[in-house]
Amino acid sequence: MKRLKRGFTLIELLVVMGIIAIISAVVVVVINPIEILREGRDARRIAEVGTLNRAINLYLVQNSNPDLGVEKTIYISLPDPSLSGNATNNCSTVTGLPKPPPNWSYRCVSRDNLQKIDGKGWLPLDFINLAIQPPISNLPIDPVNTAESGNYYAYVASNQFAVTAALESEKRLKLTAAADGGTDRTRIEMGSDLALWTKASGLVGYWNFDEGSGTTANDSSGNTNTGTLTNMELTDWVDGKQNKALSFDGVNEYVSLGSNASLAPTDITVEAWFKLNTLGVNQVITSQWWWSAWGRLRVTSGNALEWTWVDSLEVAHSLTSSPLSTGVWYHAAITFNKSATTAKLYLDGQEVDFEAAPNIERGLAVLNAYIGVREEATFGEYFNGAIDEVRVYNRALSASEISSLYSATR
Incomplete structure (x- = not known):
């Protein structure tokens, strides 16, 4: 009797093709060829x-x-x-x-x-x-x-x-x-x-909060902009995005960075990692206020990242992002380039807002800078959550530099 050779059915072929596709996807994920080249x-x-x-x-x-x-x-x-x-x-x-x-x-x-x-x-x-x-x-x-x-x-x-x-x-x-x-x-x-x-x-201020204890946050840039912890406790030193971070209670805790001239450059970049515990209220990540300062980087009551500043005509400006969530580490950065008259806001390494800002002036006065509160504690807007890896540069970092900093520390 002649035996019939049995071929694959359509269903069997589809199953095999599906398995091959899954294996291929797993291999690409596990062995990322682009990352191998890098x-x-x-x-x-x-x-x-x-x-x-x-x-x-x-x-x-x-x-x-x-x-x-x-x-x-x-x-x-x-x-x-x-x-x-x-x-x-x-x-x-x-x-x-x-x-x-x-x-x-x-x-x-x-x-x-x-x-x-x-x-x-x-x-x-x-x-x-x-x-x-x-x-x-x-x-x-x-x-x-x-x-x-x-x-x-x-x-x-x-x-x-x-x-x-x-x-x-x-x-x-x-x-x-x-x-x-x-x-x-x-x-x-x-x-x-x-x-x-x-x-x-161009790094002129860098607070990584890796001390893990004490009442001061060292400035690793070498410019002696030592941060003074106010109303903070030992338990506020927590695990961070990189090593240690500081946890702020949203009530009365903040860090004062003083008024060193190195923190009042003409061009500037300010960047930080932050994680929110609560939403629905204004809460400041960093601030240095008035028209010759870097302004206020905060999360608004509408839950967006916002950079607000006042120009030399005393007109307020702001750049904002899409809404944020609690319990998630975000990377924020702001840049101002005086010669190009541009102000930019970045979230997680990507530019999210931009403004031509011809009337911005920087470095004409040396003002107090803060982490976790508005420019004066009496105004409040205390941050509720964790902040880590705060940096200030005396130049406007490029988009690729911001992206690299985000990738290096995420």
């Missing part, structure tokens, strides 16, 4: 920054009076397309670079010289005539190396030095950038004085 680029960055760090240390050992470069200059691995030969400039035709801090500038070389190790490359050190040769024959550049992405190598110096690279992958941002001893959670930082990069990044 990790590969980050591995190269970490290795190359380490090599540069060793090379510079060799240079220092073999020079009794080393010239490490010009102070308050950010040397970057991007060529300026307008340059040729041995010419250098302040990277004026490189589009997409974030504005440097006040009194700082960039330094670029030509594409011809970019990777030379004779002092004419992007790193201004002459390695050629050293008795002990450094472990490089060409200066490395970032695998992406574009201004728009923020991925390029950077070097700063005085009588010490720091060399850095922005990282991309979640793994390396959390394991490497967070543990290298520097203040920039988006970059690998190496060198003899990482505080140089803190200054080059």
Whole structure:
């Protein structure tokens, strides 16, 4: 008797196709190819920054009076397309670079010289005539190396030095950038004085609340803007978005940051992580009030994130987000760029509101700044929830920098 060969039924084929689709989706989730590429680029960055760090240390050992470069200059691995030969400039035709801090500038070389190790490359050190040769024959550049992405190598110096690279992958941002001893959670930082990069990044106030006890919150930017805890208890030191945070009761607890001139820059970025315990009332995350101050970053009674400020004509302005929820960590950031006359509000790394703000003035008066309350405690609007990782910069961070900070600390 002839046997009939049985094929798959339509239902069986559909079941098999469904299983294959599920397995494929799981593989993509578990083995994210984009993240693997990012990790590969980050591995190269970490290795190359380490090599540069060793090379510079060799240079220092073999020079009794080393010239490490010009102070308050950010040397970057991007060529300026307008340059040729041995010419250098302040990277004026490189589009997409974030504005440097006040009194700082960039330094670029030509594409011809970019990777030379004779002092004419992007790193201004002459390695050629050293008795002990450094472990490089060409200066490395970032695998992406574009201004728009923020991925390029950077070097700063005085009588010490720091060399850095922005990282991309979640793994390396959390394991490497967070543990290298520097203040920039988006970059690998190496060198003899990482505080140089803190200054080059424009960070002028940083309260991470990792003390875990006591009545003060240290300013990790090095600008001694120590926060004073008011009406707060030991139990208000809680687990945060990153390590520890402060929990505010919405009644009378706040942190006073004082009135140091470093907190009154012309351009500014303020950012923080926060988590709400309650809704339906105005509650302030940070504040520094009146027309030359950064304004008030708060959650409104309508449950939206809001940045409010007064301009030089004493006209009030505000930017707002969509409604928020309790029990969720959110990342908030505000930026103001005076030369571009722009004010921006960010939520979770994304721009949510924007205004052309030609009449904003900053830095004309030094005013008290606060965390968790309006500019004067008598006005209230106490925050009810947790706040962590508060930062103030003396420049307007770019959208990619805000996104990177969010990704690095989420």
